[in-house]
Amino acid sequence: MRDALLTVRDLKIYYRTLYGYVKAVDGVAFELRDGEVLGIAGESGCGKSTLGNGLVLLKPPMKYVGGEAILDGKNIMALSQKEIKRIRYEKISIIPQYAMDALNPTKKIRQIVDDLLREHNSSFEEKRELIEERLAIVNLSKKVLNMYPIELSGGMKQRLVMVISTLMNPDVLVADEITSALDVSTQRSVVQMLYEMKEKKAMKSIIFITHDLAVLYQIADRIMVMYAGKVAEIGPTEEMVRNPLHPYTKMLLASLPKIGVRFVNERLKGIPGYPPNLLNIGPGCRFRERCPKAFAKCEQDPPIFDLNGRKVSCWLFERGDER
């Protein structure tokens, strides 16, 4: 097994509100291995974006409540502002969900890149060759460097941010819903470009966050499914898709439309009910109210059980096999 690059243990990131804490990431644990693409899947409000953003840019109203995320021997959740500034971008970087809006509209692209690199003891000139090489991967001409953000289309800006955020060759790249706002044909090209960047060592490992399991299937080596702020299941992509363990993963996979299945012949089923409100939420499995297999024990928090490399947080697997 490859070494862990990032180890997350019992991580808790809450949102502080007038009424109490919204427990968006509540006791999440996983490791990101060197060279892998770890996909994080889940529905809106499951905490996947809070987790990805919290690891890189923890900002109020997000509050780090407990646990740790070890990168390079240090808990990056508990560093001073000065230390985190150095690690962020150089060691761990992010392509945010609204990458299109991440660029300062009053500056030329070249200036934006230079400013950022100077913060990290480098410069545009120093990295010129690398920048041009990376632009070619994402199918952008180097002419964009002399343009203002407004002159680029949304798709071009997104690809540009893919290049800018990885210029320091970070160990970990968090890609947060980068394919969600795109047309299907563009979606595929963006996934392929990201893969090529990784092949060319633009980053070591990727945390790829999306609500779209079908996209994740294309790029992730392993998938972590989140539900209501907790880990539901972690496992190798192919195994999880063929043989999902957690009832939530099973139902989610079964609800996906696929070519060959049409309403007139076969009816797909959704998951009845809605996710719980995470404000001041109490103990117990958070899926229990929608789960067809729930039983008495589900009133207690399930730990994450380890089944030969596959992890699942469900009492059905307390004795290893599904009961």
Next chain:
Amino acid sequence: MSFLVVQNLTKEYPLGLLGKEKLKAVDDVSFEIERSKIVSLIGESGSGKTTIGKLVLRLLKPTSGRIVFDGKDVFSLRKEELRDYYRRVQGVFQDPFSSFNPIYKIDRVFDMVFEEFLPEVKASERKARIEQVLVSVGLNPSQILGKYPHQLSGGQLQRILIARILLLDVELLVADEIISMLDASTRVDVLNLLGDLKKRGMSVIFITHDLSLGYYISDEALIMYRGSIVEMGDTEKVFRNPVHPYTRMLLESVPEVGKKWDLRERFTPELIGGDSASCKYYDRCPIRERHCRTAHLQMVEVEENHKVLCLKAGA
């Protein structure tokens, strides 16, 4: 007999300050819809699918062409006829949160339907009718009525809007990306709801960018590219035997669990060219030939109920 006929529909938007240049959002589009059918309009952003929906709902006026509903031209309807039209044709849109006025309770949506379209229904009967339609879209009336929009989820709000359609017993629903904001676990149920409505005799124009959803629910599929329908017909035929190179490219890029892409392959679909060629897909087309630039394009029937706008379709 088709009860909605769209004939040579064109909608141009002026471009630039003086509006001398025009953008053809919808370009000479013709199709028909029969009763009790779901027809999906599938296309990427800028394909004109939403504009067609808005034209059918009379939210926009066409530059040229006609829309005929039940024998009458939709754009020449007068007062009472117009009320009747909206009694029979309604829309539901992408963002459920913006379809509700946040300062009123949910109940108002239904009250307005009764006031405007069903004044003959007595006040005493109204509540029972509302509860009945809410139940049939899978909602519990006691959890919905009396609430404000912000207290409900997107999936619940979208179902409420469909319940409103049920109350009216609408004949044609324009559903514009109604499930793209919903989560995977709830979106299938809303789709199934459309399928059930179809069984009751309603037709649906299902506008979507998501091919797999269109495939699942619709009887017929229209594939749009930059304002034109490039391929249309029986859903199974269009998806199983795609003929237009654009449809093929789209289908290849749909992600599906269990079918892996070759990530090493270079896939660059994006180049959008000028408008000079007569085929709009010319600049991106892998099988183009010189005469595709200039020749007049016409829909060709490749098999029964399956047509394609491509010169190379018959060859």
